[in-house]
Amino acid sequence: MASNRRTIEGCFQLMGGAFAGAGAASSELKTVLMSLGVPQGIVRRASIAAFEAEMNVIIHAVAGTLHYEVTPAKIHIDVTDMGPGIEDIDLAMQEGYSTAPDWVREMGWGAGMGLPNIKRNADAFKLDSVVGEGTTLEINIFLTEENYADNT
Ligand SMILES: Nc1ncnc2c1ncn2[C@@H]1O[C@H](COP(=O)(O)OP(=O)(O)OP(=O)(O)O)[C@@H](O)[C@H]1O
Ligand SMILES: [Mg+2]
Numbered sequence: 358m359a360s361n362r363r364t365i366e367g368c369f370q371l372m373g374g375a376f377a378g379a380g381a382a383s384s385e386l387k388t389v390l391m392s393l394g395v396p397q398g399i400v401r402r403a404s405i406a407a408f409e410a411e412m413n414v415i416i417h418a419v420a421g422t423l424h425y426e427v428t429p430a431k432i433h434i435d436v437t438d439m440g441p442g443i444e445d446i447d448l449a450m451q452e453g454y455s456t457a458p459d460w461v462r463e464m465g466w467g468a469g470m471g472l473p474n475i476k477r478n479a480d481a482f483k484l485d486s487v488v489g490e491g492t493t494l495e496i497n498i499f500l501t502e503e504n505y506a507d508n509t
Pocket of ligand 1: 409413414416417418438440441442443449450454455456457465466467468469470471472473492
């Protein structure tokens, strides 16, 4: 985690199949937002979006990176991963659509709700993918000066 007066940012490496580390990025972001006095509802939206994004790399991709940046204007989260990519983004965005294998479903994942949930909780949402290369996800949740209390 790095910070200057108006920006706090963090970067996490994510590995496909590394369930043990799941949640590290979203919990750090949550802690940062709470320490900034961001309202609980916004903290919750950002945490859910970050967590689902993190899980998607762990479940579906080979490896990736989650980067977050918090300024008085917004919470920005971007997630980039390597392979396999998403063939049909419209289909992937549908509630209940999942290609998660049985062993992942047995762990309680794979309901096909992650991407719709991220979109619902974000103010701006951008998902791009190239099959065989990877996927990029960009999420913004807007803030105002009133809900960014840290003026130190
Ligand atoms: N980073 C990714 N790389 C490759 N495919 C992805 C990625 N993220 C999502 N997908 C594809 O989009 C589908 C829908 O994703 P979504 O997050 O909505 O559901 P899920 O991850 O399958 O289940 P849940 O999120 O409810 O645990 C996935 O099943 C997968 O096929
Ligand atoms: Mg998911």
